[in-house]
Amino acid sequence: METILEAKHLKKVYYNNGNAFQALDDLELTIHEGEFVGIMGPSGSGKTTLLHLLATIDEPTSGEIKIVGTDIMQLNEDQLSNFRRKQLGFVFQDYNLLDTLTVKENILLPLALEKMNVSKMEHRVEKIADRLGIRSILEKHPYQISGGQKQRTAAARAMVARPSLILADEPTGALDSKSATDLLESLKEVNELDKVTILMVTHDAFAASYCKRVIFIKDGRTFTELVKGGQSRKEFFQNVIDVLPVLGGNTHDSV
């Protein structure tokens, strides 16, 4: 199986009016093709920071990131843009859809940027929309649909160009449990059927239980890791829950 992502000795230090804060401390991460990996950790543990580094929109203080064999630290800005366009898809907590475009137009945006021909483009959009259950709202505008539908639209947009890796930061964070379940089911399906590689960051054990592998981080370091293997989702959920007390919650903040 091909290695999609490989991060080594990742360090990130924030400097804020004289104070240094180490958000990531020597973090290691490897993801293979077709995986659905969850990154779990309490709030403030550095998940978003990690995702921003992988998304190439922020730079690590030190360390190395390779995505599909490319050392992204070696790329210049234009190459990075190209790289993001071809290799990465994003789903963030706050949807980030353009209100002016319809759902369909939002989804095909990445394809439009690739200057794909129209019929092929529409075919792709319809296929992905079917998969995510948003076929019926394609002609609507983002302000006319629910949060769950928005997030599925964002997910569709992230996948439509068939990137090597999809990065999701708390995609269920703003959703009610029904919408969250729908979205997670969709992600799982896409992962299983279309072999899309997904890295999802979450602090929610329920969301994490949909992944095939969950990596726990704490204070900017990998703490432990669980693999689902043959377990049912419910069993896996239970295992994830069991790690949480050891992982600790916000108690660290006071130190």
Place this chain on the structure above:
Amino acid sequence: MTVFDIVKKNLKGNIQNYLFYFLSFMISVIVFYTFVSLQDVPEIQVRTESFEILRSIIFQASFLSVLFVGVFIWYSNSFFTKRRKKEVGLYVLLGIRKKTIGKMLFYENIILGLSALLAGILLGALFSRLFVMLLLKLLDSPMNIPFHLSFDAIIYTGMVFGCMIALTSIQAYRLIYRFKLIVFFQAEKQGEQVPETSVPYTILSFVLLACSFLVVYRPILDEPIVILGLFSLFTITGTYLLYRSVIVLLIKEIQRNKPYYYKGTNLIGFTHILHRIQGNTQLLTIISLLSAVTLTAFYMGYNEYDSVKKKAMNYAPFSYQYTSNNKAFDQQVKKVVEQDKQHPVLTQLDIPVIQMNGDISAFEYIPYGYPVNKTTIRILSCSTFYQIAKALGKKETLHLTKDQAAMIRPYLDYMNSNYIGQKLILQGNHTLSIVKTLEERIINWSEPDLYLVVSDSMFKELKEQNEPFLYKTYRVKDQEATRTTSNQLLSLAADKKIELSTFYRNYRMNIESAGVDLFLLGFLGIIFIVATGSIIYLKQLMEAYLDRDCYHTLRKIGTTKREITIIIAKQTLFVYLLPLVIGILHSTMIYTILYPRGEVFTMNVLTSIMAYVFIYFLYYVLSVYSYNKIVNSR
């Protein structure tokens, strides 16, 4: 779908977001175009006697408005771009190159700017018609103006705003380069830091403001410029520190009063203000000071306009007045005056005047330019005075014994000297003591300007050595509009080298300077008020977007919509009221410097304040409405 399509779609669909930017740009264009097109309107050129001055004033004032419009557009542009950080973030994620994103924003700004410019000029051409009619009405020559496109104004406006579009577009292009990428994904900083309270600063602020007060009311120096300079220095720094420290201290004090602070929504309102004040200090200071300047402009314009007729009446109470020494000329004048059917004669009065020398060396104050011991004095009799008073509709009474006289205050006496009780000696050794100063002129001004009214018996006695000459005067109906007759008479008199003065000429001169002043002051005032109001409004909108989550949370924990509206109304009131109150206070101070002897709270001042408050109130309502809509819907 290409990138350009996205730009187009975005422009079309996001119209509300763009609308404010578009409107503010367009309104700036309208105002500016209207203003500069004034110098190119033939009707004004014809109607104003001193057009060249008007033209240069307009030109100079247009620089000032460029400054304002520039600041304003810059501000709304930065607001606009800030609002779109998220969108830009998305483009980054989609892997669009920085250069492409820059270009998108660049084109978008250009399209937006150019269409606002075009719309602004078209609407400006319409509006300028209204404005011109307004100006002509202020100049007291109302008329209907046909639609008129001024090419000079279009080019000038195009150049000024073209530069602004270019600058803002470059700024838009640079947006993506100015910040690190990560900035586009971070939430805006929620609150600014709570400023430290500093007792020394607070004291300093009060000291400075007290100083500015002292400078005005207990002036050590007499130079208005120095006073104004010191006042500005003290006021500006004092006001800044006031916002910086005093307000913070005040709110912190309120926070200590727990029963009040914890009551209902006060908690939210006050902490909010406290957290925002850091970023607002400069803005509030600037707006307070600008409001002060604007209000002063209003007062001054209003005052001046109001006093125009009074001034003209004082300078030339009679519609026409000339020295009569030629029967043929008298006939000619009579004919011309009577021909003017629109302005029938109300009264015709012959005023005999004795002109003789006198000695005024005993005067405490001698008006500038009067030779002391041999000054030319003009003398009227008491009964003539009564005739004049009747003709001018004045109710003044005058009782003079033979050695008493009343003096008309000379026109150039700026010092408001007191003449009562002073003595002068007329040629032939008549000593007169002055018992009354007539403040209003009763005869048109002419040199030499030292008029006395004496008793009839004295007049008779003086007449024996000095043959009086005759002023013939006319008062006609609607003398404010006697342009034709006035001009006719003046040229007639000029031919014959006869001294003739008309009310109309003086009135026009006054009204033109005041009318134009008023218009300019009012115009700049409007620009100021629109700019300051809109800036506060924009600032509020910006905060509304930042505070959205905070208010959603409040809703979730059970705050009712009504309560949130009240919080918003309160904290917005603070942002509008504070600079308004401080601006009004400052402006009355400036007013006191400019009109040291005048009463401060005149009708004119109060009306100006009311108009200002009203406009601010409209902005306030709009702000609360928009803010509420942003954070309190759903």
